[in-house]
Amino acid sequence: MHTTQPSCPPTRQLTFGDLPIAYDDRVLDPRPWTAAQSAWIAELSHGAPSGPLLELCTGAGQIGLLAVRASDRDGVLVDISAVACEFARGNAAVAGLAGRVEVRQRAVDDCLEPGEIFPLVVADPPWVPSSRTGRFPEDPVLAIDGGSDGLDLARECVSTIDRCLDPRGAAVIQLGSIAQADALGDWMSERADLVAAEVRAFGDRGVLVLLRRPARPEPA
Numbered sequence: 200m201h202t203t204q205p206s207c208p209p210t211r212q213l214t215f216g217d218l219p220i221a222y223d224d225r226v227l228d229p230r231p232w233t234a235a236q237s238a239w240i241a242e243l244s245h246g247a248p249s250g251p252l253l254e255l256c257t258g259a260g261q262i263g264l265l266a267v268r269a270s271d272r273d274g275v276l277v278d279i280s281a282v283a284c285e286f287a288r289g290n291a292a293v294a295g296l297a298g299r300v301e302v303r304q305r306a307v308d309d310c311l312e313p314g315e316i317f318p319l320v321v322a323d324p325p326w327v328p329s330s331r332t333g334r335f336p337e338d339p340v341l342a343i344d345g346g347s348d349g350l351d352l353a354r355e356c357v358s359t360i361d362r363c364l365d366p367r368g369a370a371v372i373q374l375g376s377i378a379q380a381d382a383l384g385d386w387m388s389e390r391a392d393l394v395a396a397e398v399r400a401f402g403d404r405g406v407l408v409l410l411r412r413p414a415r416p417e418p419a
């Protein structure tokens with residue numbers, strides 16, 4: 200009897216920052232501009248408490264791995280996709296970071312161990328509104344579909360960040376537009392102990408938003 204194995208798409212590779220990253224059509228192609236997210240986390244690392252960084256929605260792992268390398272911290276990388284996690288583990292090993300990185304195949308809203316606190320969080324949720332995912336036929340729907348306004352997963356990331364961010368820590372979340380950053384900021388103002396402290400726009404490719412705990416007045 201003949202059995203046919205489902206064939207995998209061909210593995211491709213690019214250099215992200217200075218890291219070789221393998222991926223295939225089952226995960227989102229790494230986008231070179233997003234190395235700015237790793238660089239921002241490395242910049243923030245100087246003023247942050249010690250401890251590992253967390254990446255939500257890691258895909259093939261490139262943003263988190265570059266941030267781990269640049270900040271000289273350990274990392275926990277989370278994605279719901281088994282294929283993404285396999286690539287993230289493989290890419291960590293090739294970068295010599297396997298001993299510094301834990302890859303968790305978990306959902307954003309169920310990825311934390313009890314009591315876990317992180318000084319730095321990177322989040323790269325899907326942010327394309329569902330009605331527009333058809334414009335990107337090459338991209339896996341799981342990687343880009345952010346629900347009706349594109350912010351379903353971003354809100355889940357913010358809720359998780361709110362549960363685990365050190366009071367002196369910082370998070371950088373990736374979104375599609377300034378309008379989405381404004382909408383998420385409005386949502387956060389009522390439901391999370393976080394503020395959008397800075398927004399950096401990268402033309403029509405996307406935006407990065409820095410999230411921090413609000414400043415509290417010193418006790419008298």
Ligand SMILES: C[S@@+](CC[C@H](N)C(=O)[O-])C[C@H]1O[C@@H](n2cnc3c(N)ncnc32)[C@H](O)[C@@H]1O
Binds near residue numbers: 233258324
């Ligand atoms: C926009 S891609 C980001 C991939 C990579 N970090 C990047 O920026 O190129 C979003 C990722 O989120 C993952 N994802 C989607 N829903 C998720 C969920 N509920 N929990 C965890 N990961 C999820 C997808 O598998 C995908 O890898």
